[in-house]
Amino acid sequence: MQLAQNGSVVIAGVVSGSAQVGLPTPTVAFQAVENGLPLQAFASTNVFPDTTAAGLVVGMESGIRQAKDLEGKKVGVPGLGGLLDVTMRKWVSSNGADISKVNIVEIQLPQTADALRAKQVDAVASVDPFASRAVDTGAGTLIGNYFDVITPGTAAGIYVTTKDWADANPDAVKGMQLALDEALAFIKDNDKAARESIAKYTTLPPPVVANMKMSNLATHLDPEKSFRFWNDLAKKQGLIKADIDLNAFTIKYPGE
Template sequence: MFKRILSYAGVGGIALALMSGAMAATKIKLGYSASTAFANAYVAADQGLFAKHGLDVEMILVPNSSTTPAALIADSLQIGPPTAPVTLQAMENGLDLVILGGGGITDRNASEVGVLAREGSGIKTAKDFEGKKVGTPGLNAFLHVMFREWMTRNGADWKKTTFVESPFAQLGDVMKAGQVDAVVTGDPFKTRALEAKQGYLVANYVSDMGDGIATGWFVASRKWATQNKEAAKAFQTALNEATALAKKDPAVLRKAIGAYIKLPEGVLAQVQLPALQPDVTPEQINDWSKICVSQGLTKKPTDPARVLWK
């Protein structure tokens, strides 16, 4: 009888262990850039929405999004924030990536992204950037590519401008020191630079491009998404819920931004909250594909049906 009880106990222990393993949260290393374009992920992490859907998410700051595609393929990140140009270039070069969901989108009334110039530079219009040196947080990344598109649409030749890469947090200091004539930047660093009088605003050039262009999205390797379909779906669900919560309660959104982009309270209070859209559309892929082809970053159009994960 005693042996039978032990046997039952052993079976019960094994069953509990199996149940525990089945219920264990899927671990995800989620890379993010220090930008409000990824703020719905901040909300999902800060408000426990990832955990609610069975995900154990570790948020990892990525200083340069151009390194993200390789990190996704190597599985050192499971989900990451490569900018649209970086993503489409990586895909064309053979990296099998998929877009799981979206973050920020452009809003013609927004002011969180802009180009700042140093005092004495004489820069007032798009044409004035010709012959000048402009700092950007990433060559051929979102801010850089969109600025070149803005110059083109405003009758300027971006090929006559020299672009220099520098980390987000250092752009204002680099400009104030006279190493560049202007910088393209986004909040919270744009607000911080203006507060510190490191330069003046020339244009909120991204909002000038119109509404609805994807400013941030979340990417995974196709291999990971295929092998972790439930986790990929859970991520999308959490992102949808976080976006809805952010729209409903701006205080929650601002708090989450402060949690993942370390800012003084005074600066955080003035940061413009982003427009967010958790679903990336075929039209948004097509918009970016046209821009990348026109600038010679990619050679052929990207097929939305292939790159959007459903």
């Protein structure tokens, strides 16, 4: 595994061939597809509704208590056009604020607490384990779970590759799909080991990981159910101009 700063970097790695598989969010992948990059998704990480703590973590001295208070403030997101960015924008607009008056900048999720303490931003569109870490250490407080605006059954993170690679390596794609199903079963039966792995790869303190809620893990994709919400939201926010061919974008599991 190789860490990448955001979804755009993930896509660049897959398209260039420096990585065979990447894990962006759907809206980032859709922008790449519209720009002519032949990406396909073959599995998801989790689906909504999700119990994971997610939302705007606001600085303790920011004065932000509701969406309207974000106007004129600086909000950090892990990637412009990514899942947390677009859902945060929808939540802010749906709750009576003018999103055009919010200054949105990119920061890395692990910096959530530090960026708030240093007052580099007034709020961060964050998600666990980083959101809970920021709250537990007193760096900020959580307002508005923007995941509430997402249609149930919608996919979150997705595993993507290029169509050329998928066509040339069908057994590898199938193998990864089946391995992810095995991993899902293992996680459900081995909570302690799963949390130890999360702590290892996020470098967060085990006590923080021990208290976080696990995501609503799921692996199989359905073109309409998994992606329609993102397609429509991406069009509304001007990230893409036309509908994505969701059937062509989705590689289903063997036998489906």
